[in-house]
Amino acid sequence: MEKTLNSKTKTALSAICIAAFLLIVFALDNTISAGSSWKMLITVIEKGSIFALVAASMNLLNGFTGLFSLGQAGFMLIGAYTYAIFTIPAASHDKVYQYFDGGLIQWSIVEILEDKLGVFGHYLGMFIPMIGAGLIVALIAFLIGIPVLRLKSDYLAIATLGFAEILRAFFQWNTLGPITNGSNVLRKYTTYGNAVFPVIIAGISIAIILLLINSTYGRAFRAIRDDEIAAEAMGVNLFKHKEMSFVISSFFAGVSGALLAMFQTTINATPFNTVMTYEILLIVVIGGIGSITGSIIGAFLFTAASEWWLRGLDAGRWLGISSSLMRPGFRKVVFAVLIMMIVLFYAQGIMGSKEFSWDRFFAWIKSRPEALKTLPARRKAKSAAKKEARASKAAAKAKAKAAKDEGEAKKASGEKLFTPLPVSDEIMIFGKEGK
Amino acid sequence: MTMAKDNDKREVVLRLSDITMQFGGVVAVDNLNLDVHKNEIVGLIGPNGAGKTTAFNCITGVYEPTNGAVEINGKVVIENYPQGKMKDAYKGRNQGKYTKALTMLPDKVTKLGVARTFQNIRLFKGMTVLENVLVAMHMNQGESVFGATFRSKKAREEEKAMREEALELLKKVDLYENRDDMSTSLPYGKQRHLEIARALATHPSILLLDEPAAGMNPQESDDLMRFIGRIRDEFDLSILMIEHHMQVIMGICEHIYVLNYGGQIADGTAEEIQANPAVIEAYLGGDE
Numbered sequence: 001m002e003k004t005l006n007s008k009t010k011t012a013l014s015a016i017c018i019a020a021f022l023l024i025v026f027a028l029d030n031t032i033s034a035g036s037s038w039k040m041l042i043t044v045i046e047k048g049s050i051f052a053l054v055a056a057s058m059n060l061l062n063g064f065t066g067l068f069s070l071g072q073a074g075f076m077l078i079g080a081y082t083y084a085i086f087t088i089p090a091a092s093h094d095k096v097y098q099y100f101d102g103g104l105i106q107w108s109i110v111e112i113l114e115d116k117l118g119v120f121g122h123y124l125g126m127f128i129p130m131i132g133a134g135l136i137v138a139l140i141a142f143l144i145g146i147p148v149l150r151l152k153s154d155y156l157a158i159a160t161l162g163f164a165e166i167l168r169a170f171f172q173w174n175t176l177g178p179i180t181n182g183s184n185v186l187r188k189y190t191t192y193g194n195a196v197f198p199v200i201i202a203g204i205s206i207a208i209i210l211l212l213i214n215s216t217y218g219r220a221f222r223a224i225r226d227d228e229i230a231a232e233a234m235g236v237n238l239f240k241h242k243e244m245s246f247v248i249s250s251f252f253a254g255v256s257g258a259l260l261a262m263f264q265t266t267i268n269a270t271p272f273n274t275v276m277t278y279e280i281l282l283i284v285v286i287g288g289i290g291s292i293t294g295s296i297i298g299a300f301l302f303t304a305a306s307e308w309w310l311r312g313l314d315a316g317r318w319l320g321i322s323s324s325l326m327r328p329g330f331r332k333v334v335f336a337v338l339i340m341m342i343v344l345f346y347a348q349g350i351m352g353s354k355e356f357s358w359d360r361f362f363a364w365i366k367s368r369p370e371a372l373k374t375l376p377a378r379r380k381a382k383s384a385a386k387k388e389a390r391a392s393k394a395a396a397k398a399k400a401k402a403a404k405d406e407g408e409a410k411k412a413s414g415e416k417l418f419t420p421l422p423v424s425d426e427i428m429i430f431g432k433e434g435k
Numbered sequence: 436m437t438m439a440k441d442n443d444k445r446e447v448v449l450r451l452s453d454i455t456m457q458f459g460g461v462v463a464v465d466n467l468n469l470d471v472h473k474n475e476i477v478g479l480i481g482p483n484g485a486g487k488t489t490a491f492n493c494i495t496g497v498y499e500p501t502n503g504a505v506e507i508n509g510k511v512v513i514e515n516y517p518q519g520k521m522k523d524a525y526k527g528r529n530q531g532k533y534t535k536a537l538t539m540l541p542d543k544v545t546k547l548g549v550a551r552t553f554q555n556i557r558l559f560k561g562m563t564v565l566e567n568v569l570v571a572m573h574m575n576q577g578e579s580v581f582g583a584t585f586r587s588k589k590a591r592e593e594e595k596a597m598r599e600e601a602l603e604l605l606k607k608v609d610l611y612e613n614r615d616d617m618s619t620s621l622p623y624g625k626q627r628h629l630e631i632a633r634a635l636a637t638h639p640s641i642l643l644l645d646e647p648a649a650g651m652n653p654q655e656s657d658d659l660m661r662f663i664g665r666i667r668d669e670f671d672l673s674i675l676m677i678e679h680h681m682q683v684i685m686g687i688c689e690h691i692y693v694l695n696y697g698g699q700i701a702d703g704t705a706e707e708i709q710a711n712p713a714v715i716e717a718y719l720g721g722d723e
Contacts, residue, residue, distance in 0.1 A: 208584060211584050211585065211586065212580070212583075212584040215580075215583040215584055215586075215590070215594075216569070216572075216573050216576055216578075216583055216590075216593075216594060216597070217573075217580045217583050217584070219562070219566055219569055219570050219573060220570060220573045222559065222561060222562060222566075222570075223559045223562070223570040223573075225561070226558075226559035226560050226561050226562065227557045227558075227559055227560070229497070229541075229553075229557060230553065230557035230558070230559065231559070231570065232540070232541040232542050232545075233495060233541050233542075233545060233550070233551055233553075233557075234542075234545065234550075234570055234571040234573075234574070234633065234634075234636075234637060235542045235545040235546055235571065235573070235574030235575075235637050236542060236570065236573060236574065237540075237542045237574075238540075238542070244580055248580075290561070353561065
């Protein structure tokens with residue numbers, strides 16, 4: 001048996017790793033110059049952590065509660081708008097809301113608090129609308145959840161997807177212009193200064209999701225996912241728990257929407273469409289439905305691939321290969337093929353439904369030398385097994401051929417292929433009625 | 436048809452009065468009257484499709500009975516009468532006797548102390564044996580989702596108490612060694628035991644077992660019989676069970692009800708049932 005580490009050591013290890021990661025992110029953001037090609041790394045870290053959060057929130061719904069909901073982009077949209085609307089500096093309102101006489105709201109929470117509390121107030125002013133964004137989204141999710149969560153599987157997906165689309169249209173409605181700026185972009189609102197900010201917020205949020213999943217409520221969610229009828233028979237109130245999961249998931253989708261608004265520096269309702277929802281769903285599937293670790297890894301891989309590694313496919317030159325095929329849009333073709341491969345051959349995703357654990361990590365590390373040593377032997381065994389399989393297949397084929405030949409020979413000689421069963425009284429008992 | 440009996444002095448913990456379940460034109464359960472007394476083991480038998488599981492679903496709130504009432508511990512918790520479309524289509528009897536519409540969701544019924552198992556095992560597949568039992572204890576914990584997420588003192592204490600109780604329960608049903616196994620990796624007989632353990636974790640006073648011995652060999656069903664008797668005494672339960680294994684039913688049930696095509700054709704002790712011509716006809720077919 002593998003000896004397991006005690007929980008204090010594991011916590012310490014995790015804390016050290018997280019601190020080191022934050023320090024590295026902070027340092028990188030300060031040292032990488034704007035023109036460097038490594039600037040992309042920062043973008044990936046920022047966007048990756050935002051998508052990790054929204055993917056984790058979607059996984060809470062899809063992977064842990066078994067609710068196939070596709071409203072995530074719509075909820076992010078509300079979050080992004082809520083944050084942006086309340087943090088546009090007073091002086092910029094005239095410019096931003098140029099078609100709506102400076103808009104309805106003429107103040108910014110960040111500025112108000114900054115005046116009173118200084119730097120602390122500045123961050124508090126960012127934090128409050130961010131949490132507020134989550135809360136508003138949670139409230140809307142609560143209301144829409146009442147009718148929608150009575151639906152099951154695909155129907156729920158369609159309803160939430162439709163709701164998200166309605167939201168998008170609603171936010172672009174001209175009559176709401178004084179608040180949402182209609183179909184024009186919102187800009188000049190307060191954003192974060194360093195890539196550490198989204199990483200920290202996303203990290204804390206994901207930690208809360210993990211804590212929830214591992215609590216007694218998380219167990220009830222998973223019970224609903226595994227078997228609704230049995231869960232209900234065990235006293236789990238289906239509606240209450242589904243609603244809970246939906247609201248909490250939407251809260252974090254709202255927070256990630258606020259973070260996305262900060263990352264993009266300008267927002268508009270248009271990109272929060274179904275494509276965005278599918279991207280999030282993709283991250284969840286690639287990472288593994290039912291694994292938060294998987295969602296995080298999936299989010300960073302997806303962002304890195306789409307923003308950075310596969311960029312060259314659109315630009316005409318990738319990994320030293322250039323081709324006339326590689327024009328804008330080709331990246332998406334390659335991406336689609338990659339995704340098909342993953343779904344076909346790797347349906348469990350990267351992590352399946354497992355989570356990262358230090359025990360498993362160290363067990364894996366420890367098993368490496370042994371695995372390397374036995375690699376040739378295993379390879380040999382594998383090829384031997386293959387050979388054997390081939391041989392047995394050939395033997396079966398030969399046998400089948402022989403049988404066929406025999407049958408044909410019999411046919412040719414006029415022999416009967418099957419001997420009919422003798423009709424006896426014993427057999428007839430079951431056929432006749434009660435005689 | 437209705438059998439006047441009730442020379443049993445024990446109090447009635449579960450009573451079905453004229454329960455009728457009609458799906459469109461099909462009457463799946465027709466006027467079922469059934470009493471379960473305290474600490475009694477009652478059997479519900481009948482050929483395939485007789486409506487036994489439907490009757491269970493009516494008790495546990497999965498279905499709304501078309502007509503009739505369910506009384507749990509002396510209180511009517513489910514009552515219904517044919518309404519709407521059913522009013523004209525209704526084929527059962529006793530129309531007009533019940534006038535209230537009272538329904539209850541399955542989780543509420545479970546909270547009232549009626550736990551059940553399923554005919555085709557319904558364990559939580561993605562969870563361990565211990566977690567399966569812990570889910571059933573979830574409804575009895577009082578911490579809010581907020582407190583549970585942030586591990587308040589109360590939540591930690593409750594979690595600890597739940598774990599201890601669950602492990603204790605697993606010891607009683609001989610699953611302690613398997614506590615960290617995935618529920619689906621258990622052998623069939625043990626999965627049945629786990630289902631019963633999970634039902635017991637909801638602190639029931641009435642236990643409904645839907646074919647607990649299905650797929651078991653005579654030796655296993657013999658063990659199960661003793662096991663059911665044991666948990667009845669240990670947990671102070673009243674048990675209503677559906678079963679096909681006559682050996683189990685006849686060996687353990689104090690009172691047996693027989694259904695055929697939804698209707699109740701007989702009830703009585705094992706000896707009475709075995710001698711009842713209607714039952715023999717239902718099972719073996721009569722003379723044409």
